[in-house]
Amino acid sequence: MKLGRLNHIGVATPDLAASIAFYRDIMGASDITEAFDLPEQGVKVCFVNTPGENGTAGTQIELLQPLSPDTAVGKWIEKNPLGGQHHICYEVPDIHAAKAWFESKGKKVLGEPRIGAHGTLIFFVHPRDMGGVLTEIMETPKGEH
Numbered sequence: 001m002k003l004g005r006l007n008h009i010g011v012a013t014p015d016l017a018a019s020i021a022f023y024r025d026i027m028g029a030s031d032i033t034e035a036f037d038l039p040e041q042g043v044k045v046c047f048v049n050t051p052g053e054n055g056t057a058g059t060q061i062e063l064l065q066p067l068s069p070d071t072a073v074g075k076w077i078e079k080n081p082l083g084g085q086h087h088i089c090y091e092v093p094d095i096h097a098a099k100a101w102f103e104s105k106g107k108k109v110l111g112e113p114r115i116g117a118h119g120t121l122i123f124f125v126h127p128r129d130m131g132g133v134l135t136e137i138m139e140t141p142k143g144e145h
């Protein structure tokens with residue numbers, strides 16, 4: 001497998017509105033998407049778009065607020081009440097080939113690929129097998145290969 005584009009850095013927060021204000025007012029972000037709920041992942045999510053190069057899209061900050069305490073991010077926020085860096089997401093051209101690759105290397109893939117916040121298939125690999133980093137693998141949106 002070849003290392004793909006860093007699509008986003010997932011940042012968990014207990015207060016999405018406060019985090020949006022931070023990226024806008026302190027970090028000078030000018031391109032922040034509307035927040036939306038992703039119930040299947042138990043999160044309210046929005047994206048801070050960072051500048052890209054030569055007109056290409058930059059890596060995003062994915063801001064995640066848990067919809068309830070009994071969710072993956074809700075459980076993480078209990079342990080990390082200020083929030084913080086939660087996961088890293090890389091793009092791959094073929095999600096099923098990538099899943100087979102990680103499994104062939106003995107890495108614990110969490111569940112079957114499912115639709116993520118960008119509308120393409122994603123899966124996660126357990127942080128224990130990834131140097132402590134919860135790693136999301138996402139199929140590159142069609143037409144963006």
Ligand SMILES: CC[C@H](C(=O)O)C(=O)SCCNC(=O)CCNC(=O)[C@H](O)C(C)(C)COP(=O)(O)OP(=O)(O)OC[C@H]1O[C@@H](n2cnc3c(N)ncnc32)[C@H](O)[C@@H]1OP(=O)(O)O
Nearest residue numbers: 010041072073076086087110116117118124127132133134
């Ligand atoms: C899909 C929408 C959006 C997108 O981009 O499209 C998203 O990214 S949504 C993101 C939210 N969804 C997920 O995170 C799903 C994957 N996560 C999980 O399945 C769980 O969070 C899991 C399995 C990683 C941990 O769940 P568990 O119930 O086992 O929690 P524990 O607190 O018992 O943790 C066990 C062990 O893992 C360490 N851990 C947990 N979360 C993280 C993390 N984000 N980064 C690094 N390490 C993490 C935790 O510290 C425990 O370590 P230990 O040494 O055993 O104490």
Ligand SMILES: [Co+2]
Nearest residue numbers: 010062089136
């Ligand atoms: Co993500």
